[in-house]
Amino acid sequence: MSAVPSKIVCVGRSYAAHAQELGNAIPDQPVLFIKPPSSLVSLAEGIDWNRALGQCHHECELSLRIDRPLKNVTDPKEALAAVGAVTLGLDLTLRDQQDLLKKKGQPWERAKAFDGSCILADWISLDQVPALDQVQFKLEINDQLRQHGDTGLLIFKLGALLAEISQNFSLIPGDVVMTGTPAGVGPLESGDQLKMTLTGLKQDFVWTTQVH
Ligand code: ZN
Numbered sequence: 001m002s003a004v005p006s007k008i009v010c011v012g013r014s015y016a017a018h019a020q021e022l023g024n025a026i027p028d029q030p031v032l033f034i035k036p037p038s039s040l041v042s043l044a045e046g047i048d049w050n051r052a053l054g055q056c057h058h059e060c061e062l063s064l065r066i067d068r069p070l071k072n073v074t075d076p077k078e079a080l081a082a083v084g085a086v087t088l089g090l091d092l093t094l095r096d097q098q099d100l101l102k103k104k105g106q107p108w109e110r111a112k113a114f115d116g117s118c119i120l121a122d123w124i125s126l127d128q129v130p131a132l133d134q135v136q137f138k139l140e141i142n143d144q145l146r147q148h149g150d151t152g153l154l155i156f157k158l159g160a161l162l163a164e165i166s167q168n169f170s171l172i173p174g175d176v177v178m179t180g181t182p183a184g185v186g187p188l189e190s191g192d193q194l195k196m197t198l199t200g201l202k203q204d205f206v207w208t209t210q211v212h
Helices: 016-021 076-080 095-104 158-168
Strands: 008-012 031-035 040-042 056-058 060-066 083-091 118-120 136-141 144-150 176-178 193-199 205-210
Touching: 060 136, 060 144, 060 158, 076 158, 083 176, 083 193, 118 176, 158 176
Parallel strands: 008 176, 040 118
Antiparallel strands: 008 031, 060 083, 060 176, 083 118, 136 144, 136 193, 193 205
């Protein structure tokens, strides 16, 4: 299944250390926002944005593909069973713009939903994943470790998270959920070489891309 998703649902502040690094409180309910299908590009296309909009931060995130419809689900197990594939993605964020929008109390779309803001690697079938709550990933830039995530450390575990999302947004097959970034976000520079590694699966997966 590689259809264009109807939407990409993203989770903010899902790891405590990341919420703290941006000076945000630990949320008592998941922070959700949506990227449109027009934000999606493949990893092979590389990373680009309108430099006039200021700094663009990397947020490396475990991403889930929904293969079965979810609407108003309350059972976390049932919600988790709708996941058909996983991969790593980059929730690109125009941090200068986001800081300004937060100050003004305005929505985040300008900073989060712009063209090219959602970068996804190849989907890996769930049969490669022994346990979704025990998946690790890392992002290296120019051979330096920048981010390291572990779904065991999520404030809201994945099943509960999907059930919660389905209260507001029905998820339809092909939709994507980006589960939030661990600490270590930072600005991208032209020429940066990015390497993302997904572990805790039956085998490790590695992807690379670069900033134009
Ligand atoms: Zn994010």
